[in-house]
Amino acid sequence: MSGPGDAAVTASAGAAGGRTGGPTSPLRIRDWPGAPVGPLPDPVDGPHVWLVRMSGRGTAPGRAARPGGGPGGSCAVGGDVPSPGVPWPAPGPGGGACVVPDVSVLGPEERRRAAALRRPEARLRYVAARFALRGLLGAYLGVPAGRVPLIRLPCPGCGRPHGRPALAGAAGAGLHFSLSRSGSLALLAVAHAPVGVDVERVPGPRLAADAAGALHPEDQAELAATAAPARPAAFARCWTRTEALVKATGEGLSGPSLGTVRLGAGAAPAPLAGWRLVDVEVPPGHAAACAVRDPRPPGA
Template sequence: MPYGTGALRDPPRVRAFDPAAVTGRRLTPPAPGGPAQLWLLHAGRHRAAVARAAPEVLDAGERARAAALRVPADRECYLATHLGLRLLLGAYLGVRPARVPLTRRACPLCGGPHGRPGVAGDPLHYSLSHSGGLGLLAFAAVPVGADVEAVPAPDAVAEAADVLHPRERDELALLPPSARPPAFARAWVRKEAYLKGLGVGLARAPSSLYAGTGAEPAGTDGAWRLTDVPVGRGAAGAVAERVDPEPHGRRDGTVRTAR
């Protein structure tokens, strides 16, 4: 079958998020058949806006989860990204951000209430991720998954290598030590984006999936399109978009892409 990767498409457009630019505005939702709309948020740039708006916009559960984060930078990034999510959903849907009806689908593996997050009625689909002061938000007319991660330190790569597919571990071993952290990050965000799009998250072993460590993603199964997202130096990002109603991976643990 034809084999393609997200890297063969035009790089996805990533918009810079600014709370002031979206508050009180209407945005055109992503169109069926069109690409996901992506937003990149730098948490440190919006401290004043977050401090002012988060207590009124975020619900009690979101505020409690933020308060439970012990590292201040993690808490700041969580609050900024979740505030950004509600502001953008409000702008897409034409409702007050605090009243966006966020839901969780059932997990496709166990049926528990911890599957892919969404909006009641599925007027659009979204995914969000935050790491290292960055937040990545994806919105689409189809199920979507997004992930952003800071490039890890070399010792962290060595400790976490068992989360990679055997082929990815072999690829990493062939690289010079300085090239391994960004290669690891590329593989990891591709896996996370795909698994989040499926709604299973890390309940499915990341090591069972081959997404590749190279400059081009190896892809996902034929029902999904996987694309690397440019998020700046020191981090990696990826988005997975559903393109076919029957997402079934191959039993050998490799993953395919659709053109």
């Protein structure tokens, strides 16, 4: 993907996204091209999900941004946090171009969270994902990325302002979004209703077994009946469905849904009244899911 010392958002050659054949088919993703290109999909037809491939293995202070040299190419920027005002290398005809994230578009809270991350790699990837999210939302709103009005809604459990991220004002009524990161991957999701997305690396057998105890009893039983070699991937499917749902509701993993709502560990999510839950196609070794509020009966 990217070479040593990279700290950038790597853009693939813009594969088209959209729904597959049926309501239980995995949701195809769009590769994030570094900046919105062409007409944006209507949130009413969503959810729509973009895959952001990030590098960020740390760089030596003082190195300048440099474009990559072809497919899988990359850019690097010196220091622990990308420098503001670095130009975006244009995507090449074969893909593999990159975009250096501009930290100046982030808000004060985003910068504080970035600074709190100890590992430079994690800090760079956080900035890259937030930069991509702001670029996408800014394109929908017709405003610069730095002027996207991000807020936190009240928590449905305690009422404090640490619930689901949202857009302030009238813009937030018809455009909902979610962001998830796992290593060098990030997913951006938009929809016309509350939406949550989650991507995770498939864990090892021991971690999957330990964490499965937090799931619904029927999901635990389904995992126990799954052949041992396939169990970690099945767990990852169920876990990402769970995280997508609690991100969409704003309750988080400390809310009542964890362990009380059955979402399934099989090839397709279990139906859930009031929600459309779909798996998301991601690179091998990962699992991902998206949940969007839907008043229609499951399967309608």
